Amino acid sequence: MVKKSLIGLSAEETSKLIGVAGFNNTHAISVTQSIYKKRTTDIELIKKIPKKLREMLKENFSTGLFPPVESEVSADGTIKYLFRTGEGKLFETVYIPDNKRNTVCVSTQSGCRMGCSFCVTAGYGFHGDLSAGEIINQVISLPEASKVTHVVLMGMGEPMDNLDNVLKSCHILTSEWGLSFSPRNVTVSTVGITPGVKKFLEESRCNLALSLLSPFAQERKTFIPAELKYPVKSILRLLKDYPLRKSRRFSLAYVMIRGFNDTDRHLTELKSLIGGSGIRVNLLPFHPDGKDQFTSSSLERMLYFKHDLVISGISASIRKSRGIDISAACGLLARNLS
Numbered sequence: 489m490v491k492k493s494l495i496g497l498s499a500e501e502t503s504k505l506i507g508v509a510g511f512n513n514t515h516a517i518s519v520t521q522s523i524y525k526k527r528t529t530d531i532e533l534i535k536k537i538p539k540k541l542r543e544m545l546k547e548n549f550s551t552g553l554f555p556p557v558e559s560e561v562s563a564d565g566t567i568k569y570l571f572r573t574g575e576g577k578l579f580e581t582v583y584i585p586d587n588k589r590n591t592v593c594v595s596t597q598s599g600c601r602m603g604c605s606f607c608v609t610a611g612y613g614f615h616g617d618l619s620a621g622e623i624i625n626q627v628i629s630l631p632e633a634s635k636v637t638h639v640v641l642m643g644m645g646e647p648m649d650n651l652d653n654v655l656k657s658c659h660i661l662t663s664e665w666g667l668s669f670s671p672r673n674v675t676v677s678t679v680g681i682t683p684g685v686k687k688f689l690e691e692s693r694c695n696l697a698l699s700l701l702s703p704f705a706q707e708r709k710t711f712i713p714a715e716l717k718y719p720v721k722s723i724l725r726l727l728k729d730y731p732l733r734k735s736r737r738f739s740l741a742y743v744m745i746r747g748f749n750d751t752d753r754h755l756t757e758l759k760s761l762i763g764g765s766g767i768r769v770n771l772l773p774f775h776p777d778g779k780d781q782f783t784s785s786s787l788e789r790m791l792y793f794k795h796d797l798v799i800s801g802i803s804a805s806i807r808k809s810r811g812i813d814i815s816a817a818c819g820l821l822a823r824n825l826s
């Protein structure tokens with residue numbers, strides 16, 4: 489018999505499961521805190537629960553935590569991990585240390601079906617959704633788990649295409665009985681699937697990052713097919729209408745491609761799209777996969793964009809490339825999986 493995993497269950501679900509055998513909510517919280525905070529891999533080691541409950545759990549459940557099968561270390565300290573599920577789904581996770589801020593970039597799907605032409609993961613195809621347990625496992629089963637300060641759901645996959653598991657993961661990441669991250673330190677990235685974004689805004693307090701690539705719909709849809717069905721302007725309208733609290737951040741990821749989307753015309757349109765909205769802009773270098781006809785904008789051009797956005801009252805920053813030498817940088821995941 490394949491045992492059900494405890495990882496991926498909320499405190500409410502755990503309470504319901506053990507409640508039928510007469511155990512209470514306090515016991516459920518001892519179980520979830522052991523799994524999520526103490527990263528317990530063996531039910532025998534779960535503390536503060538009655539012996540009878542431990543026996544019942546051992547008989548019917550496993551913790552469900554599983555370690556990565558491979559890792560690669562970049563010259564800049566970034567580490568890329570490969571996970572394989574019991575059914576053989578492969579996905580990558582990236583640990584990015586940066587002084588006191590240590591970020592883990594997790595995948596939400598094995599591969600992706602969005603087909604964005606600038607992204608290597610698209611070429612790997614779609615191999616299945618990840619469960620909430622498989623998403624959370626990428627945070628707690630890394631050797632560096634105790635040092636993680638920020639989580640970004642920006643790895644392989646489109647989070648809004650696996651929204652129920654993503655929402656559940658955000659709930660586990662930010663709950664006191666779970667990993668206790670502040671929602672300000674958890675960011676979900678999307679190319680923009682309008683119904684998913686709407687539901688995410690209503691049901692989660694975590695940050696949202698939207699991939700723009702071009703402020704012009706005609707151009708954007710040649711790189712991001714989702715634009716055809718879900719125009720980015722409608723998503724931006726949703727974000728602008730949403731009462732932005734200090735604790736929640738909306739940002740645009742703008743991958744900069746030389747001569748394609750780094751002209752003054754693009755800058756003017758970008759400013760008119762989000763000026764006065766409080767939405768931040770993250771400028772990212774483009775990472776060619778070796779077959780691309782495009783190259784990244786120069787640092788000088790990126791600095792020019794940043795400066796012009798900032799003096800126009802738009803918060804902007806330049807994101808450094810991390811882990812390029814091990815294909816762990818944005819847009820390069822799954823490069824070695826095909």
Ligand code: SF4
Pocket residue numbers: 600601602603604607608609610643644645646679
């Ligand atoms: S950019 Fe994101 S949504 Fe697009 S193919 Fe890559 S992983 Fe999927």
